Structures are given as structure tokens and as C-alpha cells.
Amino acid sequence: MSRIQKLSSYLRSDVSIAPLVSFRILFYGLFLFGACRFLDSGWIYELYLDNEFYFKFYGLEWVPNIGSKAMTFIYLIMIVSSLFCMLGLFYRASSIVTFIAFFFYEFTDATNYLNHYYLVLLLLFLLIFSPANRAFSLDVRFWKIKSYSRIPRYMILLIQVQLAMVYFFAGLAKLNTDWMVNFMPMAVWLPAKGDLPLIGPILAKPITAAIFSYGGAFYDLSIAFFLFFKRTRFVAYLFVLAFHLMVGLLFNIGLFPYIMILSTTIFFSDELHAKILSKIGFNPNKGSTFIVNRVAPLYAALSLFLFVQLILPLRSLAYPGSVLWHEQGYRFSWRVMLIEKTGVATFKVYDKDDVFLGEVDNSKYLSPYKEKQMAIQPDFIMQYAKYLKEQLEEEYKIKNIKIKCDCFAALNGRASQRLVDPDIDLSKQIDSWSAKSWIVQLKDK
Amino acid sequence: MRIFSVLAICLCIGFFSSCSSDDTSVTSLCPEIEESEQTALFQFYKDQLIIPAYEQALSDLGVLNTSLDDLLNEPTAENLSEARVAFRSAYLSWEYAEPYYFGPAEDQLIEDHVNYFPLNRDSLQFSIDEGFDSDLTERYDRGFPAMDYLFYFGSEDEILEYITNSDVRSYLLANMDNMVNRLSQVVEEWNGSFGSSFVSNIGKVDGASLSQIINTYNRHFETIKRNRIGLASGVLTLGFKNPSVVEGFYSGLSLDLAKAAVESSSNYFYGGSGTDSQRGIYNLLNDLNIQVGNESLANKMDATIVDFSQLLNDLNSSLDAAVINEEAAVSELYQSMSSYVVLAKTDMPTALCISITYVDNPSDSD
Secondary structure, X not given: OOHHHHHHHHHHOEEEOHHHHHHHHHHHHHHHHHHHHHHHHOHHHHHOOOOOOOOOOOOOOOOOOOHHHHHHHHHHHHHHHHHHHHHOOOXXXXXXXXXXXXXXXXXXXXXXXXXXXXXXXXXXXXXXXXXXXXXXXXXXXXXXOOOEEEEEOHHHHHXXXXXXXXXXXXXXXXXXXXXXXXXXXXXXXXXXXXXXXXXXXXXXXXHHHHHHHHHHHHHHHHHHHHHHXXXXXXXXXXXXXXXXXXXXXXXXXXXXXXXXXXXXXXXXXXXXXXXXXXXXXXXXXXXXXXXXXXXXXHHHHHHHHHHHHHHHHHHHHXXXXXXXXXXXXXXXXXXXXXXXXXXXXXXXXXXXXXXXXXXXXXHHHOOHHHHHHHOOOHHHHHHHHHHHXXXXXXXXXXXXXXXXXXXXXXXXXXXXXXXXXXOOOHHHOOOOOOOOOOEOOOOOX | OHHHHHHHHHHHHHHHHHHHHOOOOOOOOOXXXXXXXXHHHHHHHHHHHHHHHHHHHHHHHHHHHHHHHHHHHOOOHHHHHHHHHHHHHHHHHHHHHOOOOOOHHHHOOHHHHHHOOOOOHHHHHHHHHHOOOXXXXXXXXXXXXXXXXXXXXXXXXXXXXXHHOHHHHHHHHHHHHHHHHHHHHHHHHHHOHHHHHHHHOOOOOOXXXXXXXXXXXXXXXXXXXXXXXXXXXXXXXXOOOOHHHOOOOOOOOHHHHHHHHXXXXXXXXXXXXXXXXXXXXXXXXXXXXOEEOOEEHHHHHHHHHHHHHHHHHOOOOOHHHHHHHOHHHHHHHHHHXXXXXXXXXXHHHHHHOOOOOOOOOOOOOO
16 A cells, blocks of 8 residues: 555544544533633623724625624624534534634634634634534434444544644744743743742742743644653643643633643543543444545545645745734734734824824724734734725815824834834735735844 | 654754844843832832822812812902912822822722813713712813813803802812812822832732833823823824813913923932932833943933923913914924833833733733
8 A cells, every 4th residue: 555545544544433522512612611701701892892993804804893782692693503512403504603603703803813713713614524413412312313433533633633733833933032042921921920829939030931931832842742642642631731721820811721621632542532421421332434435525625724724824934024023924823922012103194295294093093902902013003004094084084195104112022113114105005915015124133 | 753853853943943034132131120129119109209299189189178168158259369279289289199090099080080181061061960970980070170160261250150059069069079088098098008018019910019100100191192282282183283172271271280290200200300319210220221222211211201391391381372373392292202102111111021001901812
């Protein structure tokens, strides 16, 4: 057998459906909890105000601003649909609805981008195509749909690989001078937690930032491998628990630690999952074996998905300068906790003959949180400039105004410096994949 | 084993490629500030600036309270002019207490109740008709701005007649009570448990005293720049001026108030008047030898403060007139203050490793 054939038969070799069933219950269960938590926190009414300007992702500008009432409704839908998914009821429809609803939520407001939301979205997407409801589900119980006890290995492997990529790229992104040499931003963030009982004084010590930086990078780069191999798996999972619980304790990262702690259980063997699930009524032998009929489209789809997932985190290499500074290719790349950045962006309005007309009172158009996010991310600065042009031309009944920006940002302990070219009319710039020439590159002495 | 060597190679390649691609150097990283140094600084702020400013404001408010009583009992021109004198000094004294908007001041929402401007006259009229509600916030109907209007809105006779109207009278008294009560509460807290916890609250955590100082200092400075100068000048409205939104519009005190606000902001920075003060943020930055580029951050900030203070002092008329008659000078003043915000809001917190938390993420982050 050739290597390709070997790989193909490995991918299609059958394993118990148990890990997928566990994953369905744990993942949708946590999703359900997260949706209830979000609704309960009142964040929707703080973050999704009606009639406000929303920043968008490039290519996803069409996602509408639906306001807080509709967003609440979307959350109610997600609560019901994820509950159905967890129970395996109307699974295919429910999983599609959950995905679409979360897609709208996630892409309505780019200032609320979180890497772990993106991870959740990808997993929701993959789960649509999985037969996770074909065992130990209400679909099987009520409608007597065909149940499976064995599924091809690639279905489990795909989720494992997705999680592994999150870790690995997060680790790779840490291999920069700020993180590895200056221990930034840990050197700022850890002492800020110095008032915690017991560990506070330790966190305040400079050496702790170094240990966290190296430990974090090593953990991210290696943990997926250690989880994958049986011999190291158990110890690795203890590290998963310790690492995420500690990070969760120190930083305001919401449910991310629990997402990783629960998701990575998929690395455990199918036998172990079957054994644990059978204690609550799962029958590991009920049902047939899932057979892949058409291999070519399957491999094409898998390759495409993995290719996109490999390319997206690496796309920042195509842009000159420091990605931490210009943030081109920063999102959807598993870059987490890398920057402490603050900025002040003052927008100046000129008429067509470059006569200065005035400055913009950002607080009139943006919530304080959006303003803070905008002032450090060049594509947001540009989007806002375009919005301002439209808004001001209507408000003041004038035409052909130019919007320029005096923006200074401070990154990871450096002194503040210009982020964008102050002489460029930002409202005329066009967003695209190409490098933004009006971003002033980070200068280091 | 092969997988681990691949991993090791990846690690090395990644590391070296990133080192070569963005070679960086950081000016100063989270300098340690001695515990004793911190408590001495906070003690100094508390004893030399904050408590004296609040006590002065409260005592001047007491004088105003008495003159208001006299005026309402005996509405004569003489009593009105005395009340106006007392109003002027109480308002100016308040400017020196306003920057310290944290702890008890924040608990009392003191700014809302004492000096939210510009006055909303509809809102004021509503509160006069319906009665003063001391629990409402964000009403722009109370505090000094309301008195500024009621003491100065027209001729003496008009005013004397209007304020003896029973609704207006009870409104003025209730507003006064509310200010005195809240300010007394703040003074009491500062002299009591909050004061001592402030001195010992060292560290860089959100809510630690240094973080409170840096954050409120910035917040206050932005209120000067935007609310006291920017909004009226037209710079934020494409040149359409709004002279009537200045602080102290009716009394014509706007320029004096703005000068006092700038002076109190500077006092906050220096720990007193000017660079020779014993302790303060200025000295702290100097002692830690914090550099921006090749310059001392403290000196850069000092130079900018001197610059815009001078520009403000050079204005001739009240601010509402200055935005029209001295347009260029006001614009220059505003630009100078803008350039200061970059130093105060990005460079200073970064150098001291303090996060700007008065604007914070409402939900999770990552």
C-alpha cells in the first residue's frame, strides 16, 4: 500500500462513536451555559445598542446591526437550539440554526472579536456535518433513525486537529521578541494581579513573567502532541487542567478555559469514552458502522478546510512589519494575550481644499469601549473614518470632506508612536487583503 | 520521537525568524516602586491635596449655604450680591476637589450632583415644578450649574422675584442640601476609613491607589479639554461654536473656572504647585527616570503643561466670548491640550504599568 492509501485507510478505520457523543454533550452543554450566562449578564444591552455604529470584519460587512432586542431573540434561539443539540433532538436542523445564530452574533460587531468565539464557531460548523446524534440521542430514541456504534476515525481526528492548530498557532505567535525576551505583556499583566491571596506576591516578582512566558509558549506548542500520544496523555491532561484553570483565574477570559478543558477530552481513547458513557445508559454496541461512500468529495472538503485553517494564521507573514502593531492578519489566527496596547485617535476634518474644519468628538459616535478598540486597530480607524465622512456630510450638509487621523498608540511598554499617516484622507482608502500603506510601521530604536 | 524533533525545529525556526523580523527594544518596563515610596506618595496626596481641597470646598459651600438662607429669607439686592460672592468662591474651590473622582466621591456620584454642565434648562424647569429628587443622576439640572443660572439669568429684580417663588425656593434649598450632604459624606470618608485604606493600597492592580490616581487624573484632564474648552470652541462641531455650553456661562465665570480646573489638574500632577513640589506623579516619573525617546517623560509633560497653562492665561475674556473673539488662541490651547493627552493617557500609564480602566471591557476578553 502506498502512503496515501495507508493514510486513507487510517482515516476511515472505525472507532467508537462514544468520543463524538461525549463531545456533543459537553460542547453544546457548555455553549448552552455560555448563552444563558451572556443573556443573564446584561451584556447584550451594553454592547448591542440600537442605532449605533458597528465595526465590521473585512468581507463580512453585510452582517446587519440588528439591535439589542433582536440580539436577545437570537440568544433565546441559541439557548433552545443548543439544548436540542446537546440532547440530540432534531440535531441536523438544530446544529445549523445554532451555527447561523452564533455566526450573526459573532460577526455583528468586530470590536467584540474573541478568539475563543471563533473557535466555537468553527466547532459548531464541523459538528453540523458529524453524526453526533446517531447514538445516545433523542433522535434515535424518538424517531428510530439509524444509529451508529462505529464511525470513521477522521471524524474524531478532525476535531482533534482543529484544537491542536489552536494551540500550536497560539504557541507560534508567542515566538516574538516582545513575548520571549521582554516577557511582554506578562510583565505588565501579572504584577497587576499582585493582590491575589497566596500567589499575589509571587506574581509580582519579575521572574514569574519570564516563567509564564516560556511556560506558556512551550505549553501551547507541545500540548496537542502530548495529548495525542497515549503514553503522555494523562499527564498532559493534568497540565491542561492546571494551565487553563490558572489562566482563567488570572485573566478575564470568560469561558475559554472551560471550552478547552472540556473539548480536549476528545483526545482520550474511544474505549474510555464508551466506558464512561455506558455508566449513564449509553450502549456502545447498539447500531451499525458508518461507511464513507464517496471518498473523493470528502477528502476534497477536508483538505480545503484544513488548508484554510493553515493559511489564515500564517497570512500575517505576507505583511511587512510587526503584526502586533499593524494587526493585519491578526484576527482568526489564534493570537491570544499578546498585546498590551493603548491608543488615542483624534480625527480631523478638512474640506476639499485641505482647510481644517474641526475635530471629531468620538464620544458622540462610539461607546467608550468601541473608541478604545478603534484607536489601536488600523482597519477600524479606516472604517470609522468612512463612517464619519458619511455622517458629517449629512449632519452639516457639506460635501467632499476629508478625514485624517492623529493616532498615537503604545505597544507592550514602548513609548507611544504614530499608528497611521496623519496626512492621508482615510475615508478614501479601500479595504482589501493588500498591505495598508498608510499604516506607519513600528519603530524600535 | 520524530515528531518531537520536528517540533523542536519548528520552535527554533519560529523563534529566530521572529527575532530577526522585528527587532525591538523597550524603553522602560514596569519599574518597581518601593512600598514605602508608594505609601509616602499616597499619604502626601491625601494630606496635602485631597483632604484640604475637599475641606475647603465644603467650608466654602457652608458659607454659600448661609448666604443662600439669608437671601431667601430676605431677598434684597445686597443679599443677592453677597450670595454671588459666596457662589463664586465655592464654585472655584470645587474645581480643586473635582479631579479626585474615585472612592467616596464616586460612591456619592459627586460630579453628577455638584457640577454636571452644561445645564439643561428644561430639565431644571421640570425639577423645579416637580420637586428636587436627590437620587436622580445625569439630569444636568442641579449643583453649581443650576445656581449659576438662578443667580444670574436676568436683571437683579427678575432674579429676586423669581427665587422667592416657593417652588424655586425649595428647589434651591434642596439642591444645596444635596450638595452639602454628599460633600460632607466624602470628607468624612476621607478622614476616616477610606483615607487610611487609600494610603496603604499599594501595587498596580486596578483599584490600587496609584491606578486610581493615574486614571482619575486622565479622566479629569479630558473633561477640561472636551467639556470646558472643546465643545464650546466649535473644534468638535466643524467650527460651529456653542458658547453657551461653557461652565459658568450665566455668571461669566467660565475663564476663571477653566483656569482653576487646569491649575487643580496640574496640582494633581505635580503634587502641588509646580515642579518643586516634594512629591507627586511628576517626581515619581523623574525618580524612575522614565524616558520617552531620548527625553524625560516628566519634563515633556511639564513643558506641555506650562505651554497650555500659559495659553489659557493669555485669554482675555470669558470663554464664551473667547471662542468667538480669540478663536486662534483657543484653537492653539486646545491643540496643546490634545498633544498632552497622548503623553498622559498612553505614555505615562504604559511606563508605570497602569492600565487605563476608566474605559473598560464590559464583557470577557482574550
